[in-house]
Amino acid sequence: EVQLVESGGGLVHPGGSLRLSCAASGFTFSNYALSWVRQAPGKGHEWVSSINSAGDSTSYADSVKGRFTISRDNAKNTLYLQMNSLKFEDTAVYRCAALGSAYRGQGTQVTVSS
Numbered sequence: 001e002v003q004l005v006e007s008g009g010g011l012v013h014p015g016g017s018l019r020l021s022c023a024a025s026g027f028t029f030s031n032y033a034l035s036w037v038r039q040a041p042g043k044g045h046e047w048v049s050s051i052n053s054a055g056d057s058t059s060y061a062d063s064v065k066g067r068f069t070i071s072r073d074n075a076k077n078t079l080y081l082q083m084n085s086l087k088f089e090d091t092a093v094y095r096c097a098a099l100g101s102a103y104r105g106q107g108t109q110v111t112v113s114s
Contacts, residue, residue: 002026002103004096009108016086022079022096030074033099036081038092086112
């Protein structure tokens with residue numbers, strides 16, 4: 001059974017940091033490029049960041065560039081998103097997804113609030 005399970009979300013003050021994780025199982029993790037996407041309340045899905053299968057090429061949405069860092073550990077079948085300098089507008093459900101597949105997680109809630 002394919003699973004992508006996100007964790008690490010929570011409530012944080014503006015300017016704070018969180019590290020999201022996405023633990024994968026049931027497929028060959030290292031074969032896939034991966035992405036983080038988010039959905040804010042009442043809004044559509046927004047692509048956040050992607051990383052290639054080897055982990056040596058990354059890309060970011062302009063809204064998070066310079067604040068978020070995507071990484072992966074293929075030995076641990078885990079994807080990460082380090083989020084720094086969080087803003088109110090980063091509040092959303094964050095999901096990981098394997099590109100070119102239907103594999104995606106259920107998401108973890110990130111709430112930035114004072």
